Amino acid sequence: MSDSALSIFQTISQKKLYFRIKTLLLEVIVPCMVFLFISNIVFASDYLTEKMISHRKQKVDSNTIVQWQMMRIEKMATEKSQYGKVIFVGSSSVVNGIDVNIVDAVLRSSGLNEMSYNYGATGLSAYELPLLKRYLLRPDVRLIVFLYNTFSFGDHFHEQAYLTRWDTFEFIKLGFYNHLDGNLLTQVSNGMGSELLHIVRYKALIRQYFRGAIDGDLKLITSYYDYPADEPLPPENRDIKLLRKRPDREFVRLMVKDSIAGKDTIGHAGMLRFIQLAKQKNIRVIVAPAPEPKYADYVFREGLNIDRYDNKIKELVLSAGAEYLPRSYIREFESKDVHFRDIIHLHSTARKIYSKIIAKRVVKYLAGSNNGV
Amino acid sequence: MAFNSPLFFIYLVFFFAGTILFRKRALIMFYTLMSYLFYSAAYPPYVLLLFASTTVDYTVGRRLAVVTDPRWRKIYLLVSLSVNLGLLASFKYIGFFAEITNRFLALSGFDWAFAIPAITLPIGISFYTFQTLSYTIDVYRGKCPPCKSYLDFACYVAFFPQLIAGPIVRASEFLPQINTDRPFTTKNTIKGIELVVIGYFKKLVVADNCAYFVNIVYASPSGHGGAALWMATLFFGVQIYADFSGYSDVARGLGKILGFDLPVNFKWPYLSQSMKEFWRRWHMTLSFWLRDYLYISLGGNRVGRARYSINIVITWFLGGLWHGAALHFIAWGLYHGMFVTCENLISKYLPSRFKIKTPSVIKIVVTYLIVQVGWVLFRSDSLSQSYYILKKMFFYDPQSYFTKIERFAGEPIYLFALLIVTHIFTYYMSYDVDKRSLLLKMPYPLRVVALGVAFTIIILFAGKEQQFIYFAF
16 A cells, blocks of 8 residues: 555644644533533532422423423432331322322321332333333332232323433343334434433423412412312213223324233333342332223223233232232222222322322231241 | 434444544544535445445546546536436435326326335435535536545545535535544634534524424414414424524534535525525525536526526526425515516616615515525425415404414514524524634633533423434435
C-alpha cells in the first residue's frame, strides 16, 4: 500500500488531539453536565419532589397522572423501613384497591411490624415488573404482592408507560424487540432518555406543576386514589345494556386477546424474570388475581377462559419458586357488583373490605404458616 | 434519524468521538461513512439511491471536465438529469402521476386504471438530488470546477447535517471547505452550539407546541368556525417557519462545529414587503436553486412578456410539485407564482405615475396575510379541503364563525408571543452569527450555565414530538 494511501489511516497529532478534546470537553460536555445537574439534581431534589407529589393542578391529563404515580413510587422506594416493606404492585386496580392504613392495622394486630406500600400504577402489566426493579427490589423489601388483572399478561407495551416505567437493560434481557411498534432503535433510545433524565421522565408532571403554580391552580392531594371516597354506591346488579363494550383495538382488549390466544407473552417472560431477580435479593413474591367484576366478561373479557388464564400464571409462578394465591380467595367478593365502581376499580367501601382480605393472607404468609397462603 | 430523537444524540457522541481522532482524508472518509449510517437509519436499502446519485453525478462531472464536444457535454448533462429526476419521479411522483392518469381515464369513460404503487418516499431525496444536479449543471456551465476526489464529492452529497432537509448546498460553497482540517475550533464550536440551541428551541418548543393546535383544527375543519381556522392557519405559519428554520439552524450549527459554513436558509421571511422578497428570505437555497437552474435556463425575464409569465408559472408549478406529489401543493406553488408574476409585471410594465407609495408596514402586513392564506393550500390534505377551509375563513356565517375559537385563548397566545420574541432574538443570532454571538461574549462560567439552562428549557417545554415537516419532501 502506498504512503499516501496509508496516510489516511494516521490519526491526528497529539497537539491537535489535545486541543479538540479540550474544546469538546469545555464547550459541549461541561454544559451537558450542567444540564444533567439541573435535571437530575435540582428537579429531582426532595423539596421539589415533595411539592409535586403533594400538589397538582385541578385538571390534568393521563400522562401527568402516570408520571405522578411513578414519582410517588420513586419517593416511597427511597424511604427506609426499619421493619421491612410489604409492597402491593399492579395496575390502577391496586391503586384504588389497597388501603395501606387498613393493611398496616391488620399487620399490627397480628404482631407484625412491616409497613405496607401501595405501588399501584395505571396500566401496569406483568412485563413491567423487571423494568421497575430498582424501585421494587430494595434491601428493605420483605414481600412483594403482585395483583394481576386479566389484561396484565398481554403482549403489548403500554404507550404511556414506556417513557416513564423503563429499564433499558431489563428490556434488552426480555428480548422482545419485535414487540415495539415503529422504529425499535428510536423507541429504545426514547426509553433510555427517560430512564437517565429526570426531567424527561417527569416532563408532563413538572410542566403542569409550574403551570399550576403560576396560575394559582394547584390543589393539595390528600390521597393517592383516583376517585373520591364519598362516591355513591354502585348498583347491586349492573345493567350490562348500559355498559360500553371495549373495541378490539383498545389496549385492554388487545391484552386480553393475547391471553385468549394462550401463547407465551412478554408478560409471562417479565413475570418469570422478576421472580428470578427477587429471589436473588431474597425478596418473596406473591402473585394473586386482583378482583374484577363479573360484568367485565361482557365489557372486555369476552372469550377469555379465566380458569385457564389463572392456571397458566399459577404454573409459571410456582415453577419459578414464588407463591400463588388462587382466585378462590376473592370468588365471593368478586361476585358482588356493588363492590365495583367500574369494570376494574373498587368502590371506596369495597376497598376497605378487600384490603382486609388481602392483608390477612399476607399475615399468614409473613407469619410463616406451614400451608403457605 | 431525526435531529430531535435521543438516538441522534447517541449517534452524535460517536460522531464527535471519531471527529476528534481523525485527520484530513481519514476525517472525510469518517464523515462520509457516518453520514451514510445516519441516512440508513430510516430505511437501509435507500442508501443505494444516495450512492447511485452520487456516483452518476461524480462520473458526469469528471467527464464534463475532459469532454469539449458540445453534443457530448449535453448528453452527459442529460444523463445526470435523467438519473436524478428519474429517481425523484419514480419514488416521489409515480403514485401521483398514476392517480392523475386514472382520474383522467375515468373522466374519459375508460374502465381501466393503473395500479398505484405503494412506495415509501426515500427521506431527503428531493434535497440531495437537487444538490447533485446543481453540481453537474454548474460544472457544465463552467461555474464550478469538477471535483477530482470521489470521497470529497461523496462527503459533499451525504454530509449529514444537511442531507435530509437542506439547506441545499452548492458544490462551489462546500468543496473548498472540505480539506480544511478545522473541526472543534473554540469560536466555531461556540457559535455552532448557539445555532443548534436556537434551532432546537424553535423546533421543539415553538413548532411542536403550535402543531398541537394546528393538528386538532385541521383534522376536523367542519367542527371549527372560520375564526378558529384562521387562528390554526396563522399558527401553522408559525409552526412551519419555526420547524424548518429550526432544522436549518441545527444543520448550520452542526456544520459550524465541524468547521463547515452552510448557507443561511431563512432571513426573517415574515417581514417581507413583497412576495418576491418573501422568496428571497424563505427557504432561500431552494428558491435560488429554482431561479438559477430552472427559471434562468428557461430564459428568465430576458424574453417577451408572455414567455416571461410562462417561465414563472413553470418555475412555481415545479416549485410546488417539489414540495409534494399532490394537487394542493401545485396549487400552493401556483398561488405564490401568481403573486410574484403580478408584482414583476407591475414593477416592470406599469408606468410610474400609476404606482402608489405604500408604507412598509402595510406592505409587510399584506404580504404576511397573502402568505398565511397560501398556507391553507399547503397544510390541507387535498385541494377540496383547501377550498372548504378557505370558504369558511372568508365567508362570514354569524352562527358558526366563532365555533371553537376558545381553543386559542390563553396558552396559544403565549406561544404566538414566544415566536415573536424568538424572531427578534434570532434576527441577531442565527443568520448573522459571525458578527453577533451572545455566547461568545459571555464569560465561560456564564456560558456554561446559560447552555445548561437552555437545554433544560428546551427539553421541559418541548411539545409532543412531531416529525420535521420538510422530512416529507
